[in-house]
Amino acid sequence: MQAGTAVDTRPTGRAPRPRADAVRNRERILAAAREMLVEQGAGAPLDEIARRAGVGNATLYRHFPDRAALVHHVVLYVMDRVTAHAEDSLAQEPDAFAALCRFTHAAADERVGALCPMLADDFDRDHPELLAARTTLEEAVETLVRAGQDAGLLRADIAVGDLLVALSQLSRPLPGFGCPDLDSFVHRHLQLFLDGLRAVPGRSQLPGAPVTLEDLRQHQAAKTM
Incomplete structure (x- = not known):
């Protein structure tokens, strides 16, 4: 210089x-x-x-x-990875139903169901980072569900909330259940559920109505009142 x-x-x-x-x-x-x-x-x-x-x-x-910061970022980490699975599945699978199956099993491997009970009452579910990540995730899963329905491969009488609730419940370990090789049961039961989402032969009438994301939000809000 x-x-x-x-x-x-x-x-x-x-x-x-x-x-x-x-x-x-x-x-x-x-x-x-x-x-x-x-x-x-x-x-x-x-x-x-x-x-x-x-x-x-x-x-x-x-x-x-601190612990709160770590838990916060673990939840963000899992949500971001599940979103990536949804986007990658749709991009890499030529069949929309196969994409939905691939996503659901990959999301289960991220332990989404097991993490749900971990979120204590003092966990800030309305943090702006979490709200943004949740919106991105919901949009990615809605795109998957809509692609399957548009292709005529997925039942028309279900919505994205049905998929997310079932994924959370079926991938959650049972308390005090010492089952060896639990992951194999998780994926077995998820596949049984996914087969029930097929447009054909899934023609049985489901009880109740499709569960939308807004339904889930209203239910959560009612529980916290």
Whole structure:
């Protein structure tokens, strides 16, 4: 640099990109935390989560300063991954019903059902990040369901809420149920449910009405009043 040349020290407006090793550590912590929270609930020891992730306690706290922050980001992590499964399934499967099946089994492997009971009363379900992630997820799953119905492969008398509630219930471990190889039962029962969603031969009349996302929101709101 020549003498007298001015150096532009103004901020560029861009946040520094995290180092690759920091990104990997964060992913390992979130993956380990998801498994530990499923196994032991929201009280899973943070030092054990760090050990399973292969990082030190200081690294865990550098990314997530407390338990509430970790739980918050685990839920976001799972929601983002389930959304990606929905989008990838529709893009990679030529058959819309096969795409729905692929998504449902992949979402079950993300432990969505097992995480639901973990969310304590003090969990902030209305945090803006969570609301945005939920909207993105719902839109991706609605696109899957609509594609199956438009192709005539999926029953017309179901809605996305039916799928999401069944996925949550069927992938949730039974309390005190020491069943070996539980995952194989989860996927077996999910496939039985999915076969019932086929437009043919699924012609039996379902009780009640299709469950919409708005129905689920109103039900949740009524429970909290």
